[in-house]
Amino acid sequence: MNALLIAHNTFREAVRDRVLAGLVVAGFALLALTRIASPLAMGEDLRLTVDLGLSGITWLGMIVVLMVGSSLVAKEIDRRTIFNLLSRPLPRSVYLFGKWAGLAGALSLVALVLAAALGAVVLLMGHAEYLPSIAQAAYLACLELAVVTSLAVLFSALSTPVLSALYTLGLFLAGQWCEDLRRFATQAPEGLRTLLETVANLLPNLPLFDIRTIAAGAQTTSPEHLALATVYAALYSGCVLLLGSAAFESRDFK
């Protein structure tokens, strides 16, 4: 299928670009750092390792999304490689979807590699009970990155790389505050409350993908939560990519 071809090509580009390899190295360095800092943690070094390891996966992934994702389509338009593709029987929506799938796939690979490294470290520290929570947290991180990548692809199709990165970063930050918005809404007067709740539901609900708090205590979350998060990620990404397709259809490539 054409979408798979584009996805595979995007994946290949991302992997061969040194950025991804650099990020994996950075992730390993972070893990090493937590081990070195462990005496300072006064017995809490396991917690420190798990927290930093899991946070690192999301933060490093976000860096890739901002650096690579936000120029993903814009770069192809700029360098005109896109002419070679869109002059073939390839619908523009399929193209966008393929770009998204390729990058999200590459990021998931990085996340899994880093999660495996974290799991290995934790195992060596003799705490195998953390492995299920690490696995769950890593899976949810993959979903979170997929959602943010879809936003990056949307903006990349409409705008320049710099602006696209800014918009994506902005929505990422705003998405982190969904819960705070809802909490604030419960204390707000009636009209404002509905508005705030609506905004909170429109923003990407990123806290849904965050179980770092309970993973720090080696606890896991319910299958219902995982299923909900998966469906939400699919729906939200799908919506964003379709919006991108609608806008992309009418775009002229001078």
Add this chain to the structure above:
Amino acid sequence: MAVRTVGLTKEYRHPWTMKVTPGLTDVSFEVRRGEIFGYLGPNGAGKTTTLKILTGLLKPTRGRAWMLGTPVEEVSSRRRLGFLPEQPYFYDYLNGVEYLEFVARLSGLGGREAGEAARRWLGRVGLGDRARLVLRKYSKGMLQRLGLAAAMVHEPELLILDEPMSGLDPFGRRDVRDLILEQNERGATVMLSSHILPDVEALCDRVAIVLRGRLERTATVGELVEGGTPRIELRVAGTPVVELPATLQGVLERRTSGGDTVFTLHDPARQQEAIAWLVAQRLEIRSVTPVRGTLEDLFMAAAEGAAIHASVERRSA
């Protein structure tokens, strides 16, 4: 009909000033199946705009176009199309085989078929010995060849080539000419735009000339050339200082070429008169050559005509 356009118009509207800049105005032409069609015009005339509309990269403001019977807005119209864009760029990290296989599969070839076609075509354009080289390291000429291969790898029925000879040395241009002829013999229709007029003259069955967004003329190369003005060139040794006779003023021109002087006679009927005058001046006549009108002349004439046309429009506006 391989390609058909009716009233194709493209206008650019500035987002803030609302000023409208015309790109193409009311372009209508047809490309018959099996022919090689040339699309000529100076930079900015609208050649690339037309080709981009045909291949779905631009949306026309007005008018319609069809490729192989299907409207160009349908994605399926590009199924049997091979397109070479102007100055093609590719992915840095792929090598030649990977890229050709990728685009072949996008155009509908199956997995193994695509791989074989990719390797075959890479060899065909002379890049077979560097199959593993990444595209980042390709020279301009190599990129051009790869672009051609990418346009032809899936054996399309219609080839649209924007400046296929650009960036190539004379050997390369000859190879491309052969490639195009070969594809045409296979049954493909070719529409190409070019600046290199001798190549167009040699290749094309019919030619359209586009100027300032308008289609000025469409005709066979033969028709265009026959309608052109024949001349006679009289080559004379050295660079003598002579004054042109009053009788031949206006039909005789001189210029230097190499160490010689060339007198161009625009009225072949007065050939004997010119020769007699040269002899009387005691000039050594090296050669007398009739020259057929070339496409270049036609191009210039059409350009001049368009300029006159435009100035007339301006005055009456």
Add this chain to the structure above:
Amino acid sequence: MSTLVWELAPVRRRMLLAWAGAIVLGAAAFQLAAYAARTLPARPPFEELAYYPSGQALRPATLGHAETAADLAWLRAVQYYGEHRRSDLRFLQLEHVFDVLTSLAPGFESPYVFGAFALAQEGRDFEAAERLLRKGIERNPASGRLAFELGFLHYVRPGGRDLHAAAEWFERSTHLPGHPPTAARFAAFARQHSGNLLVALALWNQVRETTDNRFLRDIAEREVLRIQEAIATGRREHAVRRLTTPQVLLLPQ
């Protein structure tokens, strides 16, 4: 309706379909987000705004990585304690530091414990210590460990130990998960409410043996030595008095 869509120019048609799809998926995502907010278990609770405003304000700034920020704050708190322990023995910021830390990560139990003991023993501020542990218990009502530690705190309070409160908390902890196996025994001892130095000694020994926290171990060491010395020199009264009357230790350790 569908024939109408198909009669549109292909580009318009594709755009319309894309918009329609986006709206459908978007609406579904919207509903799902609202559903998730209603049904999924609430994440660890926040402070009431009136109580600890600084922690509350800080949490959104950590952008979902409050646990990691808490870990880094823990490192900082430990460092702060260590620096001042070595130098001027003035722990003016100690309460605030631990307050912020525990606001960021309410489920992180060690700061409550270490903070409370550092505040009580070194910072000479029993009220602050108790506040901190009570905050921990409020946020983690099912924590046997924290309940036990509060009992311990009451038992060894310098200058005025509250055996009644200690016994209560020891007992409560026995009903909650995570309490030390000795909790019941200590509850019994506290009920005996004598100036039982051996109990205090046993409590401090337990800390010294089990904690990974070097500083907490040092605090425990000092207390153990002090009690042992008191028992050895027969200056039991001095030790008991120290435990029962408000007194500020004049000798730096």
